[in-house]
Amino acid sequence: LHARYVLNLLHETRKHLKQLPNISHVSTCYSEEVTVCGDLHGQLDDLFLIFYKNGLPSPSKSYVFNGDFVDRGKQSLEILVILFTFLLIYPKEVHLNRGNHEDHMVNLRYGFCAGLSTMSRVHGKKILRMFQNVF
Numbered sequence: 001l002h003a004r005y006v007l008n009l010l011h012e013t014r015k016h017l018k019q020l021p022n023i024s025h026v027s028t029c030y031s032e033e034v035t036v037c038g039d040l041h042g043q044l045d046d047l048f049l050i051f052y053k054n055g056l057p058s059p060s061k062s063y064v065f066n067g068d069f070v071d072r073g074k075q076s077l078e079i080l081v082i083l084f085t086f087l088l089i090y091p092k093e094v095h096l097n098r099g100n101h102e103d104h105m106v107n108l109r110y111g112f113c114a115g116l117s118t119m120s121r122v123h124g125k126k127i128l129r130m131f132q133n134v135f
Contacts, residue, residue: 001081003123010130013084016091017134024095026064038066041101042073042112047082057086057094067099071110080131102135 001009028034035054040047055061065083070076087094100106107113116128 003127006077006081006127007123007130009081009084009088010127010134012088014130014134016088024097026062026095028062032060032062034062034064036064036066038099039068040065040073040079041068042070042076042079042115044073044075044078047079057090059090059093062093062095064095064097066097068101069096069099070112071101071107074115076112076115084134098135104132104135107132 026034033054035050037047037050057063063086069079069083073079083094083096087096101110101112104113112131113128116124116131
């Protein structure tokens with residue numbers, strides 16, 4: 001994606017998240033499932049496997065992602081783009097909890113910052129600042 005689209009997605013995600021309470025309550029009934037995932041750490045293949053086995057988020061398929069979306073793996077940006085897009089499309093069915101890897105100091109140490117800088121030399125710093133703001 002062009003940096004302009006990534007920045008637009010981040011802006012809309014930030015706007016949406018600011019409207020939410022600090023603590024989310026997710027409930028279900030016996031006839032519904034909620035898939036809970038955690039620690040993707042930039043492993044896009046893991047996210048695809050989860051969606052393959054459980055289905056894509058939809059009005060009938062809820063997900064809770066328990067943080068640590070980034071760092072270590074090489075596809076952190078792609079994971080965030082996918083998760084933020086699903087969050088905006090299905091705000092009642094997709095829930096994102098912040099993990100310790102959604103922190104600037106941790107991102108510096110484990111690679112998310114460096115990955116963004118090499119991905120987009122022109123817009124990398126602006127995108128990184130916006131990610132930190134969303135986190």
